[in-house]
Amino acid sequence: MEKATFAAGCFWGVEEEFRNVAGVIATRVGYAGGHTDNPTYRDVCTGDTGHAEAVEVLFDPEQISYEQLLDIFWRAHDPTQFNRQGPDVGSQYRSAIFYHTEQQLRLAQESLERLDQSGRLQRRIVTEIVPMDTFWAAEEYHQKYHHKHGGGCGF
DSSP: OEEEEEEESSHHHHHHHHHTSTTEEEEEEEEESOSOSSOOHHHHHTTOSOOEEEEEEEEOTTTSOHHHHHHHHHHTSOTTSTTEETTEESGGGOEEEEESSHHHHHHHHHHHHHHHHHTOOSSOOOOEEEEOOOOEEOOGGGTTHHHHHOOOSOO
């Protein structure tokens, strides 16, 4: 098993994009990329923790590749919106790929370059590609939120 971690706006919808994909063993939502230990949702919503709402994906690379996960990530949001997705505004909603290995770094950079050169997007990609440090799991009521409650993230 391997891990991949992505931030693409509201973590509820992003988790749902990955949750039922063949080869994805488990998902969990949480916070990554910041400077505050043990942040709460309320903390992250202030924008002061430096964390993004993120989704950790545990996957079987024999069933699904990291490149395929990257394709899902790019389709799940607008990577040209800086510190926002739809109506959700703030650095906690930024677009980011948190790589766990040097291979993930290379594949993420290549994937971003391919998308950028494809002409599919009208604006510049602002997605960060940064090393994964600590993933802080969000409160239980956020886990599999769409599965439990349905609904969207406001767009």
